[in-house]
Structures are given as C-alpha cells and as structure tokens.
Amino acid sequence: MQSIVVQTEAVFQALADETRLRIIRLMVVTGDEACLCELVDSLLEPSYKLSRHLKIIRQAGLLSSQKEGRWVYHRLVMEPAYLESLYATVRALPDSNETYSGDLKRFRERLCLREGGRCQIGIQSEEFKSEAG
Amino acid sequence: MQSIVVQTEAVFQALADETRLRIIRLMVVTGDEACLCELVDSLLEPSYKLSRHLKIIRQAGLLSSQKEGRWVYHRLVMEPAYLESLYATVRALPDSNETYSGDLKRFRERLCLREGGRCQIGIQSEEFKSEAG
DNA sequence: TGCATACTTGCACTATAATGCAAGTATTAT
DNA sequence: ATAATACTTGCATTATAGTGCAAGTATGCA
Numbered sequence: 001m002q003s004i005v006v007q008t009e010a011v012f013q014a015l016a017d018e019t020r021l022r023i024i025r026l027m028v029v030t031g032d033e034a035c036l037c038e039l040v041d042s043l044l045e046p047s048y049k050l051s052r053h054l055k056i057i058r059q060a061g062l063l064s065s066q067k068e069g070r071w072v073y074h075r076l077v078m079e080p081a082y083l084e085s086l087y088a089t090v091r092a093l094p095d096s097n098e099t100y101s102g103d104l105k106r107f108r109e110r111l112c113l114r115e116g117g118r119c120q121i122g123i124q125s126e127e128f129k130s131e132a133g
Numbered sequence: 134m135q136s137i138v139v140q141t142e143a144v145f146q147a148l149a150d151e152t153r154l155r156i157i158r159l160m161v162v163t164g165d166e167a168c169l170c171e172l173v174d175s176l177l178e179p180s181y182k183l184s185r186h187l188k189i190i191r192q193a194g195l196l197s198s199q200k201e202g203r204w205v206y207h208r209l210v211m212e213p214a215y216l217e218s219l220y221a222t223v224r225a226l227p228d229s230n231e232t233y234s235g236d237l238k239r240f241r242e243r244l245c246l247r248e249g250g251r252c253q254i255g256i257q258s259e260e261f262k263s264e265a266g
Numbered sequence: 267t268g269c270a271t272a273c274t275t276g277c278a279c280t281a282t283a284a285t286g287c288a289a290g291t292a293t294t295a296t
Numbered sequence: 297a298t299a300a301t302a303c304t305t306g307c308a309t310t311a312t313a314g315t316g317c318a319a320g321t322a323t324g325c326a
Binding site: 007008009011012013015016017018021080081082085086088089092093094096 | 140141142144145146148149150151154213214215218219221222225226227229
Binding site: 181189200202 | 292
C-alpha cells in the first residue's frame with residue numbers, strides 16, 4: 001500500500017541521504033525484496049535507523065512493505081513510470097568508495113541464509129543484535 | 134567550471150527542494166541557458182534566493198555558469214552520463230499543480246525580450262526589481 | 267500464559283538547510 | 297570619477313531532518 005499523490009521533491013528527497021541511497025541502490029541492483037534484519041546485516045547500520053529511513057522511502061512512494069509473520073518485506077514500487085527512469089539513474093551512478101559493492105556482497109551472502117525463499121532468522125551481525133540474544 | 138567528484142547524494146539533494154526542482158525542470162524542458170534575471174521573471178522568486186539555489190545546483194555538478202558582462206548564464210551539465218538519465222526522469226515527472234507549465238510560459242515570454250540571443254535587461258517583474266529602478 | 271524476537275516509534279538532542287535583509291562585488295554606462 | 301545594475305554573500309533566524317536511546321507493539325514459540 002503506497003500513496004499515489006506525492007510531492008515530486010519528496011521523490012528526490014528519498015534519495016538525498018546516504019543511508020537511504022544505499023538501501024534503494026541495493027534493491028535496484030538486486031531487484032529483490034528484503035526484510036529489515038537482512039538490510040541490517042547488509043548495510044551494517046542499526047535496525048531503528050534503517051526502519052525509519054524505510055518509512056521515509058515508503059512515504060515518498062518508492063517502497064511497498066508487507067508484513068509476513070514477524071518479518072516485514074520491502075520492495076521497490078515501479079509505478080508511476082518515472083520511477084523506473086529514476087532507478088535507471090541510480091543504477092548508472094558510480095560507486096567511488098565501493099560502499100555499494102560491499103552492501104551488495106553482504107546482501108547476497110545474507111540471502112543464502114533464507115529457507116524456502118524467506119528469512120527465518122534475525123540479525124546475524126554481532127554489533128547490531130538486540131541485547132536479549 | 135564544475136567539480137568532477139561529487140557525493141552521489143548531493144546530486145539528488147540538488148533536486149530535493151521545490152525551488153531547485155523548478156529551476157532544473159525549466160532548463161531540462163527548454164534545453165536553454167538562462168541568466169538570473171530571466172529566472173527571477175520566470176519563477177517569480179527573489180534573486181538572492183535563486184542565486185543561492187543556483188550555487189547549490191552548481192556545487193552538485195549539475196550546472197555550469199559563465200559570466201558575460203554583468204550577466205551570468207547558467208546551463209545544465211550533461212556529463213557524467215547518469216545526469217542525462219536524471220534529466221529524463223525530471224522530464225517524466227507529473228506537473229500536478231501546474232507550477233512548471235507556468236514557469237515555462239513565463240520563461241518563453243521572457244526569452245522574447247532577448248536581443249541578439251542575449252538578455253540585455255534586468256528584472257522586469259515589479260515585485261522583484263531592485264529598489265534603485 | 268509468558269517469553270523471545272522482528273520491527274517501530276516517542277523523545278531529546280544535534281546537525282543541516284532554507285530564508286530575508288542588507289551590504290558587498292564586479293561590470294557597464296554616463 | 298560616479299552612478300546604475302546584475303549578481304553574490306555574511307549574518308541572524310527559523311525550519312527541517314538525522315540520530316540514539318529506551319520503551320512499545322505485534323507476532324510466534326515453548
């Protein structure tokens with residue numbers, strides 16, 4: 001569920017932050033969906049931070065999020081058509097300091113831990129696990 | 134003269150403000166260059182405001198600016214290649230409240246006042262003229 | 267029923283960005 | 297020289313946005 005009418009600036013605002021650009025870029029490049037803990041293990045940022053950025057991206061109309069049990073899967077929205085054009089731009093960006101290739105590498109490794117195509121585990125990265133673990 | 138190495142977020146940051154998006158969109162649609170007073174008369178915003186936003190756009194690597202006498206002409210930069218992709222996205226955006234069509238209409242009218250393809254006059258809009266006039 | 271856990275959010279704080287005024291610079295015209 | 301003018305910028309103010317902690321919600325499991 002995403003809102004249809006969005007301020008056009010909000011679309012670019014969604015990409016105007018390093019963390020959000022990393023999230024979007026990862027999803028543009030892989031074309032895959034991801035849950036929060038997979039993103040935490042890929043970007044190595046705390047879950048509350050990513051959760052909030054995901055909300056901003058969603059409110060800008062770029063992301064749809066679906067709850068599946070305890071997990072929430074996020075995927076890029078492809079309409080209206082200018083979004084596909086936007087993603088093409090994102091795909092064309094340089095990766096000067098190799099942030100994105102690192103994110104991508106960790107994400108692909110993390111995908112291997114899925115069972116039946118779904119994440120069945122929580123945050124694996126020691127640094128960002130919740131205390132209870 | 135524009136810097137080559139720019140933070141990728143800065144590119145989107147440049148479009149993440151209403152005034153800057155109006156400037157960029159106008160130049161994307163027309164493909165033309167424009168001096169500050171032409172932009173003031175097109176967007177109906179004060180010159181100091183536009184001047185500062187132009188600086189931000191320039192620093193993001195999207196704009197090159199050349200002084201010609203008292204006038205400074207601004208035009209969009211086309212390289213690296215992802216910028217063309219970005220402009221295609223801008224061109225595809227909706228114009229829900231018809232801000233851009235209004236800007237464009239005023240800009241086209243303002244272009245008619247050029248002599249020899251160059252602006253020879255200052256701000257025409259009464260509201261934004263400098264006091265001395 | 268109670269606990270673990272995947273995710274979200276209220277709050278306080280800090281950092282960044284936009285705005286308006288007024289003064290400044292650089293260039294041309296007289 | 298002096299004045300006009302196209303544009304820029306320092307400064308103070310306000311508005312917006314990002315961050316981290318800690319508490320909260322919702323779901324599944326024992």
